[in-house]
Amino acid sequence: MKRFLTSLPVMAVLAAGCSDPAQPDPVQPDPDPVQPAPKPTVPASVSVEWQPVDNSVGSWMFFRSTFTIENKGPGELGNQGWKLYFSFVRRILNEGEGSQEENLFQSLAKQGIRITKADLAGSGDYFVLEPLPEFKPIAVGERRVLDVLASDWAILKSDAPAGFHIVFSGGEHKGDVAYAVPSTVKLDASDPKQTTRFEGDKMPVQTPGLRFKENPALQDVELKRQLLPAPRSLTTREGKVTLSNGTTIGYAGPLQGEASYLVSALGDVLAGTVSSRATQGDEHIQLRIQADLDTDGDGTADAEGYTLDAQDGKILITGADAAGVFHGIQTLRQLIPVDAYAAAVNPSNRKAEFSVPAVLIADAPGFSHRGMALDVGRHFQSKETVKKLLDVLAYYKINKFHFHLTDDEGWRLEIPGIPELTSYGSRRGFDLAETEMMHAAMGSSNDLDSGDRIELKPAKRPAEQTVRPAYQGFEQEMLNFVGKGSGYYTTKDFEEILAYATERHIDVIPEIDMPGHARAAVMSMEYRYRKLKDTNPEQAAMYRLVDPNDTSKHTSVQAYTDNFVNPCLETSYAFLTKVVQEVKARYDAVPGARLLVIHGGGDELPSLQNGANVWWQGSPLCKQNAATKDLDDIGLANHFFTRWSEIITATGAKMTGWDDVIHHGLSLPGFIPMPWSNVWGWGREDDAYKFANEGYSVILAHSTNLYMDLAYNKDPDEPGYYWANFTDEKKTFEYRPFDIYANATEDRMGNPINPADLKDKVRLKAENKKNIIGMQGLLWSENVKTPEVMEYLAFPKILGVAERAWNPELPAVEEMPALWAQFTNALGQSILPRLDAYRPVDPRGELPDTVGVNYRIPLPGAEISGGKLTANVRFPGLGIEYSTDNGTTWKRYSAPVDVSGRVLLRSLATDGRTSRVAELN
Structure with missing residues (x-):
């Protein structure tokens, strides 16, 4: 997740989800698997309840929480021979650390315990709690409450520690097995000490009364607003056009694929037969391209523009290009009555006919880049889940899919020639030395499956079981190993995803996040080195990413100490070259797939202020390299990004990345920045406009309004984070791409923002509006442990993104309440009911037959x-x-x-x- 941390560490992850049954994780077996040790007798079965007790202590620096361990027998939990492991997004304070003013200090030893980083590397969110000799044994049936101080605060259940597992008799040796420990979180929404971050937090907790005052009234919705995104121009006519059994679709030129898509889409909702053929002129629906189509009359053709002309029993969709025709098809699908979709939930009840209104629509997008980013590095999603998401995005005319494939916690794409990236880097489990896989993180390893050396996990629910988590908010199982920490896409999987996206006129933008957020890659290449160094030292060192003698010390905002790629090694660039060449090969293998842009990452190298972090100055190999020996850390980063850009652009693609890449004075021709760190009051609110005014093409990715992984609101049962803001569909809908300051009404603590505080911020010059080429919603996956949670966090937030990316110009602020009321009424009356009955368009039978999208249903x-x-x-x-x-x-x-x-x-x-x-x- 992208987080900007100066004074405050950012919240990381913890929650969510059951497995997608469509396909098992394609996890490669270990080349030399270690047989687990014989299963010992478990001397004591324990459970853990965690509760944030008091955020009012320690100001914003730390808070007090309790871990309650219950011993369910058969024996006592003694003062030695066991260790309790867990993931926790907060930093647990060191012994004796605290507040002199409040006379409150971390006091674990007095309770007979210590808590330290769990893994050998001491890197990330992984902790171990173990007894000291002074620990008083916990008797069978006893509950022991332990007080713990941790950094910052905790106000949502998603903040809870997760993935508890216990090891008896040490559990420090290769092949040892851990046992899952059930955990729960307790949080009282009525207690201000548990829901107020610190004294400056004025954000109210959600209540029925607060919602009652904010909710809009029921009103009729004009047809134009029932479509999403709303078309630029819609003229209603008398009458309707009826479609029934035997509907024919005629296509001109290269539109056979679009016609086949429409055949499948109509067949899902209409009883009888629907067919397509090259246009003869008498078809019920005709598709055609008119290259000079000018939908707005300004004298220029509109890329992706279309007209939809429905009258006299016929429908004509004309596009400026094939993408325009496809968008017209999506508008036609949205004109089909809601009751027709509802009936078709059961295919045997599909209607024999239905009618769409007679209309003339002329439409074209405001932005060429209308995107969504999905992180599968932290938690993996199956190719079927991704395909379904792509189809729903296409329904709303989203045309870019930013695929975040790599991060600290996982590498998700098979790279031929470097098998260790997936045989090692796509796997998480109980391996403290990380000899064969990466350690558990974010409360998950290999979901509820085996293969991660954690036994006694909750059994997977059988398919026939009727009681399942609703995933309309936090679920306790989100703490208990649900979540695909392991998994990857084979080359075939990825090519299938590319083909599926291409069919829907969505360009996939792969992200290889470098040089930070790269722990999975770094650890995989160290695994490769160990595996090959004695038999083939040249191959072992070919793609090594670190200087083994580097003494540099740094800690990322996610607490990693070893997640950097070294910019001074030619092997680093050999690795990156190999990766992008193989990525390009996947696109080359898919007809029509366009590798237009590769995202190079570049974010969140930890701050160098006050000497707290050193990036690479302790690397002897940097000092020995003539090209880097005289460079400071900023110079080394700029050196890396220059080389990285050259590698990317050598494929014919452009380079995009987080705007951090050019924060330090680097001029990178052709680079497309994605500014994200605009948190009000943190100092980078105007980066996007600075870059646009300098001539860069800019894609807006602002965390305050566009990060869909942020919790909807301040309700303890809302999953997600809140480090930048609470973000809901109103934040995305009312986002102003050309004047983000109009959105700056409250800071992230609910305090009013004085416009005078922003008066010196850079404004976007009128002549540079053209340099804002688009915007996207972003879904980071620390909490996205199931497909249902993914859909809950994405919908309906992404609908606001789709609307604003298509229609970026907004009326005056005082006119927004009326527009918001129309939008919310359209959601409730027509848009969301269609999602209830949504069946992904599947011309080739690639997907399991599923209906509906698990969008968030707002509380009344x-x-x-x-x-x-x-x-x-x-x-x-x-x-x-x-x-x-x-x-x-x-x-x-x-x-x-x-x-x-x-x-x-x-x-x-x-x-x-x-x-x-x-x-x-």
Whole structure:
């Protein structure tokens, strides 16, 4: 995840998900697997409950939490012979560290324990709690509460430590086995000490009353606003166009693929046959290209533009190019009535015919780059999950998929010739020395499967089991090993994804994140070195990424101390060259796939201020290299990025990357920066406009409004982080690409921002608006442990991105409430009901038959006055239910109703799914 940390360490990860059953992780077996030791008798079965108790201590520096260990027997948990491992995003304070002013210090030894970094490298989020000789044994049935101080704060359940596992009799030797320990998190939303970060935090916790005041009223929605993104021009006509059995689609020129896609899409919702053929002129739907199509009358052709002309029983879709035709097809799909999609959830109930309104639509995108980034480095998603996501993105005219394939915690793409990247770097498990795989991280290793040396994990739910996590918020199983820490795409998998995206006019932008965020690559190449050094030293050293004698010390914001690629080694550039050549080969193998841009990463090298970190100055090989011996760390970074850019552009692609790449004065011709670190008050709010004014083409990736992994709001049960902001679909919808300062109303703590504080920030010059080429939503995956969680965090946030990327110009701020009300009503009445019934278009039968998208269903707002309940919902048109008997029975809310006592409420989607339950007294 991209995080900008100066004064405050950033929140990392912990939550979420069950396995995607579509395909098992293609994890390569270890070339020389180590047989696990015989399973010992477990002397004590334990569980752990964690609770953040008091954020008010330590100001913003640290907080107090408790670990409650319960011993369920059969024997006592003694003062030796066991170690308890876990992942935790916070830094646990050292013994004796704390606050003199508050007379509060870390005191673990008095409790008979110590907590240290767990792995041999001491790198990352992995900790071990172990008893000291003074530890008082925990008897069978006893619960022991341990007080622990950790950095910053914890206000959401996602902040909890996760993936607890225990080892008896040491567990330090190769082949030892750990045992999963069930864990829970307890957090009281009504306790300000648990939900207030520090004294400067003014952000309220979500309540039914707060939502009630904010929710818009029900209103009719004009047809133009029922489509997403809203078309530039829509004229309604008298009548409708009816489609039924025997519908034919005629295509001109190279549009056979688009016609086949439409055949499949209509076949999913319409009973009978739908067919396509080269245009003869009498088809019900015709597809054609008009290269000079000018949708807005400005005298120039509009790339990706289209017109949709529906009248007199026929539909004509004309595109400026094939992509324009495809976008017109998506608009046609959105014109199909919601009830037709609802009926088709069961294919046997598909309608024999349906009608679309007679309209004339002329439309073209405002930005050429309309994207979404998905991180599969922290947690892996299967190719089927990615394909489904791509199809839904295409439905909303998203045309760029930024594929974050590598990070500290995992390398996810097979590279022929460097098998260690996936045989080692795609695997996580219990391996303290990381001899055969990387250590567990973010509370996960190999999901609920075996192969990671952690046994007794929760059993996978059988397919026939009816009670499953709703994934409408935090689930306790998010702490208990669910999540694909292991997994990768074979070359065939990746080519399939490319072909699927290409068919949908989506360009895939692969990211190889360097030189930081590179621990998986670094550790894999060290594994390769160990494996080959005695038999083939030349091959062993061919792709080595570190100087083994480097004494430089640094800690990344995610607490890694060994995640840098050395810029002074030719082997580093040999590695990068090999990787991008193999990436290019995947595109070359897929007809039509375009490798336009490669993302080179470049973010979050830890701050050099105050001498806290040293990047490479302690590397003897840097001092021995004539090209680098006189360079300081900034110079070495710029040297690396220059070489990295040359390697990327040698493929014919352009280089994009995080704007950190050019933060230190580097001029990199052709580089496309993605500015992300615009947190209000942190100093980099205007980077995007600086670069655009300097002539760079800029893609906006601002964390405050576009990071979809950030929690929707301040509710302890919302999964995600909040280091930059809380981010919901309103943040994405109201984002102003050409004037982000209009979005700066509150800082991340809920305090009003004085516009005067931003008066000296660089503004975008009118003549440089053209240099803002697009924007994208970004989903970092520390918490994305299941496909359902991925969809929950992405939808409906990405819908605001899709709308704003297509229509970047917005009316005056004072006119936004009316536009927001139209958007929310459209979501509730037409857009989300279609997602309830969404079936991915699958012309070649590549995917399992699935229906629906697990978008976030907002909790209802409500108030009780004079004994009468009044309720509303953020997306008017969704249902509301209430219960006065503690959830035993639920009644549909339609108008104010008399109630007494405790009232429970929930929102209801058209497919029967519900939101979390809200309580009102």
